[in-house]
Amino acid sequence: MRISAVLTAIAATAMLSGCVTESSYKQAQEIVRGSPAMKRDAIDRCYSGASRATPARKAQMAKIMNVSPRSNVARTYCTRAFNGIASGRITYEDFRTKSPRFIRVIQGR
Template sequence: MRLMSIIAVVSVAVFAAGCVSETSYNRAQEIVRGSPAAKRDGVNKCYAGARRASPARKAEMAKIMNVSPRRDVARIYCQRAFNGVASGRITYDDFRTQSPRFIRVIQGR
């Protein structure tokens, strides 16, 4: 499915790695949960990767996320994703499979 592949490509930017183990995910989750500076740094690194997406991909992400394509889609995506990870709303399995829960979080619901 094309939309899922777009989400997967942008999701990789969340931890700036192509393959994240559950242990690494849990460690990163605990770090961003306890350190606002680490979370901010993570969002910035995610944004650095996600903002390079093509305009067409950003427009599709804007549709998925229910935001205007004129807004900074990459920044909003990264903030929502990291907030979801830090709060525990996005689990490792949600992250790995881009589950409906993952989609709800990046939609801001």
């Protein structure tokens, strides 16, 4: 799988629960950990998908993340999620199950 395809898959599923294999997750994690430019690209790809979420979904995410619904919820979510993935704070299992650890990371804690 091409690098951009892996990042696109991770980015798309960062907001919308989908199917990402552990192997592709770890590959993407190493990519965003080692390349700030690729991490920015992944955040941008995630944002482009997440910004199309319904207003109700964005309001729900704003509540979960403890941010104002008037803030850029999609950008905040994607940035926090990919920073957590790159730092190793979000594991594949956390990402897949949206675990309490995943929630803490997207809450900025």
